[in-house]
Amino acid sequence: MSEKRGKLIVISGPSGAGKSTVIQKLMEMRSDLCFSVSATTRAPREGEVEGTDYFFVTRDMFERMVRHGELLEHAEYVGNYYGTPSRYVEQRRAAGKHVLLDIEVQGASQVRSRIRDAITIFVIPPSLETLRQRLRDRGTDSDTVIQNRLKRARAEYKEATFYDYIVINDDPDEAAHELDSIITAACCRFEERGELLKL
Amino acid sequence: MSEKRGKLIVISGPSGAGKSTVIQKLMEMRSDLCFSVSATTRAPREGEVEGTDYFFVTRDMFERMVRHGELLEHAEYVGNYYGTPSRYVEQRRAAGKHVLLDIEVQGASQVRSRIRDAITIFVIPPSLETLRQRLRDRGTDSDTVIQNRLKRARAEYKEATFYDYIVINDDPDEAAHELDSIITAACCRFEERGELLKL
Numbered sequence: 001m002s003e004k005r006g007k008l009i010v011i012s013g014p015s016g017a018g019k020s021t022v023i024q025k026l027m028e029m030r031s032d033l034c035f036s037v038s039a040t041t042r043a044p045r046e047g048e049v050e051g052t053d054y055f056f057v058t059r060d061m062f063e064r065m066v067r068h069g070e071l072l073e074h075a076e077y078v079g080n081y082y083g084t085p086s087r088y089v090e091q092r093r094a095a096g097k098h099v100l101l102d103i104e105v106q107g108a109s110q111v112r113s114r115i116r117d118a119i120t121i122f123v124i125p126p127s128l129e130t131l132r133q134r135l136r137d138r139g140t141d142s143d144t145v146i147q148n149r150l151k152r153a154r155a156e157y158k159e160a161t162f163y164d165y166i167v168i169n170d171d172p173d174e175a176a177h178e179l180d181s182i183i184t185a186a187c188c189r190f191e192e193r194g195e196l197l198k199l
Numbered sequence: 200m201s202e203k204r205g206k207l208i209v210i211s212g213p214s215g216a217g218k219s220t221v222i223q224k225l226m227e228m229r230s231d232l233c234f235s236v237s238a239t240t241r242a243p244r245e246g247e248v249e250g251t252d253y254f255f256v257t258r259d260m261f262e263r264m265v266r267h268g269e270l271l272e273h274a275e276y277v278g279n280y281y282g283t284p285s286r287y288v289e290q291r292r293a294a295g296k297h298v299l300l301d302i303e304v305q306g307a308s309q310v311r312s313r314i315r316d317a318i319t320i321f322v323i324p325p326s327l328e329t330l331r332q333r334l335r336d337r338g339t340d341s342d343t344v345i346q347n348r349l350k351r352a353r354a355e356y357k358e359a360t361f362y363d364y365i366v367i368n369d370d371p372d373e374a375a376h377e378l379d380s381i382i383t384a385a386c387c388r389f390e391e392r393g394e395l396l397k398l
Contacts, residue, residue, distance in 0.1 A: 121387075122389075122396075124395065124396070128398065154398060157396040157397075157398060158396075160396055161393075161396075163389050164388065164389060165384070165387045165388055165389060166387060166388075166389055166391075166392035166393065166395060166396070167387055168392070168395070177383070178383060178384075178387050180380070181379070181380035181381075181383035181384045181387075182380075182383075182384045182387060184376070184377060184380035184381075184384075185364070185377075185380045185381045185383075185384035185385070186384070188320075188364045188365060188366055188377050188380075188381060189363065189364055189365075190321075190362050190363060190364060190365055192365075193365040193367070194360075194365065196323065196365060196367070197321075197323070197356040197357075197359055197360075197365070198356075199327065199353060199356060
């Protein structure tokens with residue numbers, strides 16, 4: 001049923017949960033899945049491509065998009081705006097593609113309240129101790145930065161009460177399999193296929 | 200998390216939808232899944248084993264089980280009672296096994312209203328025309344019997360409004376994969392894992 005409308009899949013999770021690796025594996029598993037492209041006021045970095053990595057816009061343009069309700073969600077981060085353009089998501093979904101958003105808890109909460117049939121998934125490490133260890137093993141963060149990340153993870157856990165699913169990233173292949181299953185199951189729901197019973 | 204309580208999975212679908220084949224494939228895929236054993240007043244057939252194929256009981260015993268609320272669901276079929284003993288299902292679930300019931304729409308409706316967290320799945324052929332063709336290809340049923348089976352399928356479709364999922368059995372491997380995904384996804388639900396966010 002390739003003509004069927006695609007799903008909106010929202011994935012969040014604390015930094016260090018290994019979300020990027022899991023999402024990459026998921027993307028390799030499903031050709032019916034595409035990544036959302038965000039709008040941002042941040043300057044393009046070397047090699048970043050307009051419309052692929054981001055839609056690069058001015059602050060004025062971004063604020064106009066917010067006023068006109070053209071963003072599914074948006075947030076400010078280190079002085080720059082980031083947001084998800086509704087139109088891009090809508091076009092991909094209409095073309096039968098599932099669209100994946102990798103956004104923070106606040107943004108996911110905005111999507112949750114706007115898009116009824118969004119599938120929201122919170123990816124976590126097996127424990128905060130594992131998270132601490134993973135951040136240490138990376139070797140890129142100071143102890144203070146690690147402490148802050150853990151503090152932030154705790155805060156996110158408290159706010160993450162509205163997600164439909166929780167995926168524990170112990171083994172990335174297993175976690176990607178769970179994400180894949182969640183999408184497949186969502187497409188089998190009665191609300192999706194009930195019309196097949198009308199003869 | 201092997202100590203976790205197993206799920207109750209209820210599968211129904213019209214005769215000729217190919218349910219048995221799909222369920223067999225599913226059982227081979229998941230070692231955490233077991234089949235429910237029904238109680239019946241029908242006489243054992245050659246080779247049938249008490250406690251494996253059925254729990255064979257007298258009419259008196261069956262009716263007492265019904266009165267005492269010991270059955271999750273029950274129905275009369277061609278003069279014999281069939282039912283699902285709650286205790287067996289409960290024991291397996293407590294041991295961390297998912298328990299699969301293959302029952303008709305009426306029985307599934309009884310389970311649906313009693314077991315809040317049951318997962319109910321309706322397996323259908325791609326179309327009633329496919330169903331007709333499959334029944335013909337079997338070569339075991341007369342035209343009249345096939346007509347009756349189709350009529351019954353139509354009636355079941357009308358009643359099957361309460362299922363959580365619909366699985367279309369076009370390719371049995373694909374259908375088994377969908378069932379597998381539905382179980383995996385159900386185990387990832389927030390209600391199952393939300394306690395992991397309480398630190």
